Amino acid sequence: MSTQSMSFNLRVWRQEGPQEPGRLVDYKVVDISPEMSFLEMLDELNVQLTRKGERPVEFDSDCREGICGMCGLVITGVAHGPLSATTTCTLRMRHFQDGQTIEVEPFRAAAFPVLRDLVVDRTALDRIIQAGGFVSQNAGSAPDGNAIPIPKDDAENAMDAASCIGCGACVAACPNASAFLFTSAKVSQLAYLPQGRPEARRRVASMVRQMDLEGFGNCTNHGECEAVCPKEVSIHHIARMRKEYWKAMLG
Amino acid sequence: MNQTFLNAPPEESARILDARIPPGPLERKWTDHRGHVSLVSPANKRKHTILVVGTGLAGGAAAAALGELGYRVLNFCIQDSPRRAHSVAAQGGINASKNYQNDGDSDFRLFYDTVKGGDFRAREANVYRLAELSGAIIDQCVAQGVPFAREYGGTLANRSFGGAQVSRTFYARGQTGQQLLLGAYGSLMRQVAAGTVTMLARREMLDLVLVDGRARGIVCRNLVTGELETYAGDAVLLATGGYSTVFYLSTNAVNCNNSAAWRCHKRGAFFANPCFTQIHPTCIPQEAETQSKLTLMSESLRNDGRVWVPAKAGDHRSAAEIPESERDYYLERIYPAFGNLVPRDIASRAAKRMCDEGKGVGKTGRAVFLDFQAALERLGRPVIAERYGNLFHMYEEITAEDPYRVPMRIYPAPHYTMGGLWVDYNLMTTIPGLFALGEANFSDHGANRLGASALMQGLADGYFVIPYTLGAYLAEWRPQPISTEHEAFAQAAAEVRQGIQSLLEVAGKEPVRDLWRRLGHICWERVGMSREASGLNQALEEIRDLRKSFWQEVCIPGGERELNRSLEMAIRVADYLEFAELLAMDALHREESCGGHFREEFRTPEGEALRDDERFTYVAAWEYTGDLQRPRLHKENLKFEHVQPGQRSYK
Structure with missing residues (x-):
């Protein structure tokens, strides 16, 4: 288990609903280990917010291994963050500097309306x-797999x-x-x-x-x-x- | 609840469950059954509304196939798109008895391997049907455009998988589940465009609506608006997956849950063999407390990777510093016939045993090596990269170690659940009109699932079984139309709303995630890879205590009628706190070891699982009798007419 601990200054897009105005809100998140994924870091932020009685940040995620396509954040201006060939859920915090300021925004497009915070409709x-x-191709009518x-x-x-x-x-x-x-x-x-x-x-x-x-x-x-x-x-x-x-x- | 109830032997029903297995010889059962069941005429199919919950391989395939037949289908999923169901994450492959390799495969051999692999706790007739349909699945997927791996001659490629001595696994790199799911998703989208299927995404089923004892509808929470919605139909198909996330950390997606199945159980569907849980041997070891999931590395890695630990306990040298003579390739040593390809339950327990003996590697000592050095020398890097490139990449991304240079570290993790809602041969639960498909049911894998069999079962149930058995149910019953105006819908919705209100009213201080983690810890430590009576009794008490704490301490910020993930999670964890008790109780009652269910008290002198066929050759199907009441045990006796149960040997 890692003893190293990192902290970050987050600027996170908060928006209460599709019709509400949104804005970037500053949060400080502490006790983050470098092995954590970006979404685990946000989980930790949400635990910290919940303990303080604040509303957690909503974001989409499911498989957390980069295959379902459900997660997606724009991280300091880059979709899925700074590492190539990586989804947001598989991006690890070791790729960031301790104390760094990170902007977190939803995937933006006219065709992807924001539902809440970082959750968009795709x-x-x-x-x-x-x-x-x-x-x-209807089930039941296929030729043998090796026929083609x-x-x-x-x-x-x-x-x-x-x-x-x-x-x-x-x-x-x-x-x-x-x-x-x-x-x-x-x-x-x-x-x-x-x-x-x-x-x-x-x-x-x-x-x-x-x-x-x-x-x-x-x-x-x-x-x-x-x-x-x-x-x-x-x-x-x-x-x-x-x-x-x-x-x-x-x- | 007094503790004496928890420890008492279960109350048993005198009635023996009837699986409605068709008569006749094994290899004719399905064909004859299919040929004799009643049919719904083409003109009448569009008059039937079918509710399909889940869009994975079982649900997505069923919704598409029923749409193709002309039924009116409403299909629900919790994600934003049906393409994200967790079948997407299956890596290694899908079995089929095509015998394309001319290596001796057949329907019977696939059937035999599956029954043996399941440690003689599966239903023979279902397993044979599965093997019989396996070839048609491959044909269907190829025709859909699934890009399976090919040989240079253009034919389909195969590989071997744990628990089998033939090459019958079809694959699409390490993304087989994704490609099969996208095939089903394509067919589903085609039916949406054709107007037969209506897709309702971001909906979570929270109750089953019964009218005159039959499943006639569901209550869902719209996960965007928070509104409760009701839907009516002539049958409900549950394809909502398994319950591995009861362990909190598992290879499953973070939204996987057991709530839909559990709530059907509370409405009368029996829950079968909940203690049959599979711990997958090749996962990336846990590194931190705050981890949200464990990542599986495909079992196919065991085709070329060799599993080893240092021969001496407490050897903390790096892999490179340990000479060949001081390594213990324990799977090859103990199981020479199958070597690194022994079934999952055997490989998982062996890894745990090595670590328990102090031979574990890595920072935590809870890991073993999976080494590709020999394969790299034999085959060269390009071949290994082609076979496993994406898996190596994934491993490096997570661990920051390059598996081309240093051996992978792996450790078992909760992965799949063989238990599920009890179904008969027609996939119908004990509630008429409620069917369960794929991982959500219990029927085909017994006490342990072989690799590359889950995808096969999901698609067999969805494409090729349910279209026939559902038709037979409807044709025999001829339902009257129903709408959500019926009072049963308002009543069920009101009960769901009441449950949600109670959760919100707790207004405690603990985030749901922390409480879920605590539940997972209890289940993993005492109801995990190995179990014993005292630990299980302790787990039952701890789960009760945690349930009490949950209802005093849980904190759910935000309200009911909005997008609120904390609330979603709280609903699921509340259900898991009830279900976990049944899981432990089932494990306690089954006084034998079989497949993924290992009881410390019941083992051979070599430490292998020791079954008790005399007492436990049955399916344990539990009936819900009320909150905090002792569930009633029903038995379906298993008959083995074609495979003689024996001590499984992979030596």
Whole structure:
């Protein structure tokens, strides 16, 4: 067990509801060990606030091992914090300086309204998937798994794209609040696989339309999305989505 | 509550539980049953509303499959999106008896391994059905676009997993659960778009509504507004996972809880084998008191990693300083036939034994080494990186140690719960119209679950079992329409509201998290990896005391009708304080060791689990008889007609 103890000056976004005004509130959090994750540090803050009779800070989290995509905070200006290929829940406090001031804000985008404090509504991402991010396959009608051989490289590329966890950091990091990386990851995964081909045209057209309807911005190649993506989903999937899109529109 | 009740033997029901297993030979049961059950006509399916609680592999697959059939489905989850259910975190893989490797696999062998792995406490007919359906699951997932690992020739790749001598595990890097869940989620989203499924996210089920003795609806708390909402339907499917978070620290997500199942139990659903809990051998050891969860490292690591400790107790040298001759590769030594691939319960207990003997490593001495040096020398870094790269990365992120250079340190942690609501062969609980799927039920894994079997069971229940058995229930019953106007809904909602009010009125000083941690500590120390009568009796008293403290000291800032995580957590912990008692009581009554349930008093001379088939070849299904009342024990006798129960040997 570590004997080292750290303290931090936090500036945390507090907002009581979607319609209420929000503001940054200063807190001092003490007795933090370097092994703690960023969210465990916030748990500790909440324990300290509760003991003082104050309202704890609300934030989303679930698996705490970087796979469910539920957590997501903007930490001093960077979605999921300073470490690359990391979710907020797997970021450890040893990556911060003792006594440092840390700003904690929600993932911001017009399509992600704040529900309370650091909790945002990301159901817009579900609606993009509803627009076509699937293979129309009813249970019970599938051919044998080995009936469709898939080149190993295609399977690996599809897996790279499929590793998206739907956290929305790409949107939060983008100056345009674009959901291109998220949408392209699904389009690209299914474009690499023969199972995805029959619906490819309809899929990309419909998902891109939904993305616009939800109020996400356009992609102007800043590449911020790729830089913050905890699963290192590459922007080459955006290029593939554009190709698929033009094929669908012109073909 | 007087202590004499806690220590007394359970009151036993004279009625033997009937699992409604279809007649006929084992390998024909499901096919014949499916061919003979009543059907709901296509035109009538849309007239039935089905409430599916949970969106993991079992719930998500069930909601999608029922939507595809034309039922009107309402699907609930506690997260903001169905894609986040904790099935997402399963790493290693999913079993199927495809025999693609030509290494001797078959439905019977998968069935046999699962029954043996479960230490002869599972129901044969259910397990055979599971094995029989395993191949169709792989076909379904491939067709959905799940990017399983492939060979260069384009065929599906397999690996072996603990407790099996064939390669039957399909996988997608170390993210198999994620990919299978996203496959089910895609199918679910397709049904949402088609209008058959309505998705209700950020809802937590807090009660079951019964009308004329049947499950007709649920009460939910909207986790954003705090309002209580009621929903009516013709059947309720519970796919809400397990109860490992009763230990506070576990590999489960922090929102995993047992409240929905517990409240169904209080409405009449029997709870089966709660003491069958699985402690997973390959987790990252606990480092600090303030930790909020334990992280699992896939069991697949044991395919190439070798487990060892220093041969001498109290050897505090670093791994590199300990020469080969002074290391004890204890799994290879004790279990030469299976080596590092022994089932989870065996591997976990062996690790605990080594640490108890003073051979544990790391700062706390509660860890053993998992060493990849030999595999790195044999296969090279690129191969190891391809197989386990993301796991190595995750390990380094958490521990700040590079497993390519120094051995991993691992220790067992609560992971999965084999116990759950009792269900019959049709997955129906003792409440007509209430079904339980996936980890929420008890039926397929006996006293210990083999690796890569949870995903298989969740998807089998959801895609391929419930569509038939639910239809049969509805076709035979022909329900009258019901709405939430029925008085039973208002009454159930009022009871839930009363419970929430009581919690808020305590207005104590203790944060819920601290009280939960205290409960977890009691359960881990006395009802954890090994148990004995005196410790269990002590746990029962401590749980009672803690429950009393909880209702005097808990502090829940904020109000009812708003987003309030402290309140959510308090509701779950309050239920766990009741459930933990049943867990300990079940462990106390089962005077034998089997699978994940290890009683110190019952072991072989070599220290292995010693079953008592004479007295305990049954499922213990507990009936709720009222708060602070002694639960009533019902037995389902298990018959083994195809696998002869024997002392499990992995030597």
